[in-house]
Amino acid sequence: MDIELKNIALIEEGILELKGITLIADENDSGKSTIGKTLFTTLTTLNNFEREFLTNLSQRVIRVSFLLKELLDDKLKNEIKSTNEPLLEKITRIIKSLNNFNNEINHNFIKIEINDKFFKDLEKIFLELIEEADVLKQELENYIKKLNEENSLMFQNISFFVDTLTAFLALKVIFNYEKIKISSFQSTFNREFKNNIGNVFLKKEESYVKLDEKGEIIEINIENSNILKVNYGKIKEKNNAIYIESPLILDYIEEICQNFQNFISITDKNYRVKILKKALENEKKIDILDAVLGKEELYKDLLERIHKIILGEFEYNKSNKDFIYRKQGYTFDKKNVATGIKSFGIIEILLKNKQLDKNTILIIDEPEVHLHPKWQIKYAEILILISKELGVKILLNSHSPYLIRAMEVYRKTYDYEDNTKFYTLTDCTEGKSKKILDVTNNLNQIFDKLIEPYEILREVDERYSDDEW
Numbered sequence: 001m002d003i004e005l006k007n008i009a010l011i012e013e014g015i016l017e018l019k020g021i022t023l024i025a026d027e028n029d030s031g032k033s034t035i036g037k038t039l040f041t042t043l044t045t046l047n048n049f050e051r052e053f054l055t056n057l058s059q060r061v062i063r064v065s066f067l068l069k070e071l072l073d074d075k076l077k078n079e080i081k082s083t084n085e086p087l088l089e090k091i092t093r094i095i096k097s098l099n100n101f102n103n104e105i106n107h108n109f110i111k112i113e114i115n116d117k118f119f120k121d122l123e124k125i126f127l128e129l130i131e132e133a134d135v136l137k138q139e140l141e142n143y144i145k146k147l148n149e150e151n152s153l154m155f156q157n158i159s160f161f162v163d164t165l166t167a168f169l170a171l172k173v174i175f176n177y178e179k180i181k182i183s184s185f186q187s188t189f190n191r192e193f194k195n196n197i198g199n200v201f202l203k204k205e206e207s208y209v210k211l212d213e214k215g216e217i218i219e220i221n222i223e224n225s226n227i228l229k230v231n232y233g234k235i236k237e238k239n240n241a242i243y244i245e246s247p248l249i250l251d252y253i254e255e256i257c258q259n260f261q262n263f264i265s266i267t268d269k270n271y272r273v274k275i276l277k278k279a280l281e282n283e284k285k286i287d288i289l290d291a292v293l294g295k296e297e298l299y300k301d302l303l304e305r306i307h308k309i310i311l312g313e314f315e316y317n318k319s320n321k322d323f324i325y326r327k328q329g330y331t332f333d334k335k336n337v338a339t340g341i342k343s344f345g346i347i348e349i350l351l352k353n354k355q356l357d358k359n360t361i362l363i364i365d366e367p368e369v370h371l372h373p374k375w376q377i378k379y380a381e382i383l384i385l386i387s388k389e390l391g392v393k394i395l396l397n398s399h400s401p402y403l404i405r406a407m408e409v410y411r412k413t414y415d416y417e418d419n420t421k422f423y424t425l426t427d428c429t430e431g432k433s434k435k436i437l438d439v440t441n442n443l444n445q446i447f448d449k450l451i452e453p454y455e456i457l458r459e460v461d462e463r464y465s466d467d468e469w
Contacts, residue, residue, distance in 0.1 A: 001239075001393070005436070007198050007207040008222075009034040012428055014436020018361070020387040020419030021411070023396045024436075025404050025446040031425055031434045032397040036243065036363040037192045038209055039395065040272065042185075043241040043361065046218060046232070048266050049184035050119075057171070058105050064133075064168050065098040067161050087139050094132050101129050119177040130172050137165040185220060186227045187267040197225040201432040213239075239393070242279050242355065243272040243363045247342035247370055250323050250334050253277050280323070280346070281316055284354040298389045299351055302382065306348045309378050314345030315352070323349070339370035347382065358391030368400035380406035388416050401450045408443060422446065 001018040005011045010031030016022065018039075024032045068091055104125060144158050174180070189197050198207045207222035218232040249256075256273050264274045286295050307313055312327030314337075323334040325341060334342070350356050364383075368376045380403050387394050398404055404422070411420040424446050425434040439445045 002210075002212040003035065003039060004208075004210040004212070005035065005038060007202065007433075008038055008209060009193060009197070010199060010434050011035065011425075012199065012202065012433035012435055014425075014434075016423055016436050017421050017438075018393050018395060019421050020392075020416060021384060021394050021396070021407065022421045022423070023398060023404065023407055024423045024425070025398050025450070026425045027399055027449065033365055035436075036365060036395055036397060039211075039361065040241045040243045040363055041188050041192050042209055042211060042218065042220065043239050044271070044275065045185050045188045045266055047238050047240070049181065049188075052266055053180050053184070054105050058102050060168065060171065061098050061102045061105075064164060065095055065102070067164055068095050068098070070157070084143055087143055090132075090136050090139055094129075094136050097129050097132055101125055116177050119175075119180075123175045126175055127172070130169060133165055134169055137162055137169065140165070181230045182227050184266065185230050188271075189220075189222075189227065191267055191269060191271065193225075195225055197222055197227075199433050202429060238359070239361045240355075240359055241361045241363060242276060242350070243365075244276065244346055244367070245272065245365050247339050247346055249273060249276065250342050250346065253280075254322070276346075279353065279355040280349050281318075281321075282353060282355075284357075286354055295390075299354065302351055302385060302389065303348060305382060305385070306344050306351075309375070309382075310341045310344050310348075312341070314341070314348045316349055340372060340375055343367060343370055343375075343379065344382070347386070351386075356386060356390055356392045361393045361395065362386075363395045365397050366399065367396065368398055368403045371403075373400075373402040376400055376403045377406040379403070381410050383407075384410045384414055384416055384420075387419070388414055399450060401447060404443070404446060404450075424449065 003016045003018055004014070005016075006013050011034050016024075016035060024035060026032050072088075072091065072095075104122065140158050140162050144155050144162070207225075209218075209220040209222075211218040216233060219230075220227060221229040221231075253273060253276075256270050257277050264271065264278070268274060290296075312325055314323065314325050316322075317324050323345070325332045325334065325337045325345065337345070350362075356362065367379055371379055383394055383396070384407070386392050396403075396407075407420065407422075411417050420440070421438070422440045422443055424437050424439050426437050427433075428435050437445070
């Protein structure tokens with residue numbers, strides 16, 4: 001997969017190839033995280049915006065149907081029947097139409113690919129439903145005019161439902177596939193970049209994100225931080241993105257996801273965390289072909305390697321809905337476990353749950369922060385093996401010479417050089433922006449940057465020594 005960015009946050013321009021392992025190395029505040037966040041946001045929105053829209057719409061339809069049924073309790077039903085039986089028939093008919101429309105959504109969720117054609121077919125049914133609802137609203141308005149406003153419970157109930165129908169009728173304008181698509185991407189990009197998608201220092205109007213997966217192109221065109229167009233063809237295989245920002249997230253994951261449900265909104269500010277939580281709590285099954293090919297054994301081997309490093313086992317306790325660490329027959333709460341162990345623990349649980357496979361893109365932000373150099377080397381080896389054995393694409397941000405050097409060594413050790421890429425970021429436009437630079441064949445450009453602090457310390461030490469003497 002090729003990732004091309006132009007004027008996205010600090011990144012002015014550049015192309016990055018996501019192969020097995022792709023590592024971006026640079027200093028803090030260089031724009032490294034921008035690439036991972038952009039990739040995660042693009043893929044997760046592409047995978048989920050249609051279903052989220054339809055889920056929300058379904059919830060609205062169910063609410064209207066429920067309220068209509070409330071109108072038909074024994075007392076109200078008899079009263080309407082005695083005064084206006086045709087109205088009763090209209091209410092009954094639209095309840096049926098609402099249920100049919102909702103069934104159409106749910107029936108096609110899995111069986112039919114959600115695309116532009118599907119939305120157009122659904123739009124036709126929805127507009128017919130809207131027309132029915134509009135006629136019913138007018139009928140109800142006429143009906144309540146004849147009721148005693150002060151004394152009639154019927155008046156209050158029907159008046160409330162008329163207001164609900166008014167809100168429902170307002171949905172007519174939103175059923176446009178292009179509008180839904182653009183609105184969804186706008187919301188998710190605003191979530192990540194706080195309405196500053198483009199580089200605020202450059203004041204350039206044009207921005208874009210382009211993903212190219214074997215000729216399947218996804219392109220997002222942006223102007224002044226407003227998304228103008230989202231183009232893509234038929235996506236053969238969807239990539240599932242998992243983002244690990246910090247192992248410390250395990251300590252607070254429940255608090256962050258307090259209102260966690262099976263349905264996760266892509267506009268949620270904690271979306272990345274909730275997606276990770278879902279992956280850590282839910283086990284996937286490998287299919288029979290992968291089982292025959294020995295995929296289960298690969299998972300077991302990788303898990304054994306991690307157990308030998310952390311001298312224990314991290315797991316999710318389903319009964320307590322919490323993460324624990326087991327060592328030598330003892331159980332430890334997650335908050336009493338070293339952060340470095342949690343770094344491996346997250347990877348361990350994802351492996352146990354079979355969440356890491358050829359359709360997974362794993363994005364990890366500066367994993368070295370909580371790892372001793374010795375464990376950074378082990379972590380790099382594990383990532384190389386996960387990518388090679390399971391086909392996982394991994395995007396890493398790092399500023400650790402230990403981790404980067406380990407990646408360089410292990411890609412050769414495990415004959416994975418052709419599937420590993422290294423990038424750094426260079427200043428441009430007077431330091432106001434960055435360009436992506438491929439340094440796979442010349443890692444000295446990375447190490448020269450990262451060794452600079454040592455040179456500063458050496459100069460300070462020399463000055464101190466000279467002054468002392």
